[in-house]
Amino acid sequence: MLARTYDLVRFEKLNIKNMTRSVKGTIEQPGKNVRQKAGLNRAILAQGWGLLRQRTEHKAPGGVEDVPAPYTSLRCSACGWIDKNSRKSQAEFCCSSCGFICNADTNAATNVAAGQGGIPRPRRSAGVGGTTPPQQRSSVREPQPPWVGIPLF
Known part of the structure; x- marks a missing residue:
């Protein structure tokens, strides 16, 4: 089928x-x-x-x-952000970057269907000395159309 x-x-x-x-373990100490x-x-x-x-x-x-298995359950299927803190529990996924909420298995299945797994995307840098917090967005960026379907990165 x-x-x-x-x-x-x-x-x-x-x-x-x-x-x-x-x-x-062993028989004496299983x-x-x-x-x-x-x-x-x-x-x-x-x-x-x-x-x-x-x-x-x-x-x-x-x-x-x-599809390589690493990070399929930690990657947000909406924005692609990878963060171990996004996996709230075995069943709940809440992206720490965009706030996308979904069942963790559904999120991982969406990533596998899109071919997303394996190597994580590079973290966003704020120049020298660190990374930008996930909630900040650039004010000089043009408005983007909403995503339709499964994003391909």
Whole structure:
């Protein structure tokens, strides 16, 4: 269905092998929350994320892209600002720059769909000696039209 419906399908490039590694420890001194981690590992592996990506590539060769996972959940999908303080909780995202409020998973999915991830954008500088606060805007900049759709940076 994905291959027939969409020309391009993007997947977040997750290291599933590292995500499902065992909790460190020995028999004498086991790691913490071993049973919970084992249950999480089973749930991740049961979803078949790697197989879904592989089968989609077989059905739509050249129509599958991997988006680097770093910063997809910390980047604002409205303005592109990356700040770890924007992620208020596991479920809430509130951009510290533009004030955009969204579900954190929806924000990350929008970034993956736009191909936004990996290397963060450079911080805005205020010349020598620091950075501009995120809320300040230049007064000499011309008015910009409102964004329509997913911004591409």
